[in-house]
Amino acid sequence: MAPDERQRALLVEQQERIRARVAELEAEMDALTRARRGEFDDDEHDPEGATLSSQWSMLAGLLESARDDERHAAGAVERLEAGEYGICVACQRPIPPAQLEARPLRERCVACSA
Numbered sequence: 001m002a003p004d005e006r007q008r009a010l011l012v013e014q015q016e017r018i019r020a021r022v023a024e025l026e027a028e029m030d031a032l033t034r035a036r037r038g039e040f041d042d043d044e045h046d047p048e049g050a051t052l053s054s055q056w057s058m059l060a061g062l063l064e065s066a067r068d069d070e071r072h073a074a075g076a077v078e079r080l081e082a083g084e085y086g087i088c089v090a091c092q093r094p095i096p097p098a099q100l101e102a103r104p105l106r107e108r109c110v111a112c113s114a
C-alpha cells in the first residue's frame with residue numbers, strides 16, 4: 001500500500017469510529033430527552049430531574065466535541081486528497097510524524113497549537 005493510501009485508510013477508519021460515537025451519543029440524547037419529557041409530565045419536582053439534566057448537559061458536551069471531531073476527520077480526509085495533509089494550517093510547515101501519529105486529526109503542529 002502506498003503511504004498515502006495507508007494514511008487514508010487510517011483516517012477513514014478514525015472517521016468511522018467518530019461517526020459511530022456521534023450516532024451512539026445522539027441515541028443516548030434521544031432516550032434522555034424522552035425520559036425528561038416523561039418526568040416533566042409526571043412531576044416537575046421529581047428529585048431525579050436534577051440528575052437527568054446534569055446528565056443531559058454532560059451528554060450535550062460530549063456530543064458537541066464528537067461532532068467537532070467528525071468535522072476535523074472530514075477535513076483531514078479532504079486535506080489528504082488535496083495533498084495538504086500533515087501540513088500545519090498555521091505555519092505551513094510539515095507536522096512531525098510523531099505528532100501526527102499521536103493525533104492523526106491535528107491540523108496544527110504542537111508549537112502552533114499552544
Ligand SMILES: [Zn+2]
Nearest residue numbers: 088091109112
Ligand atoms: Zn505550525
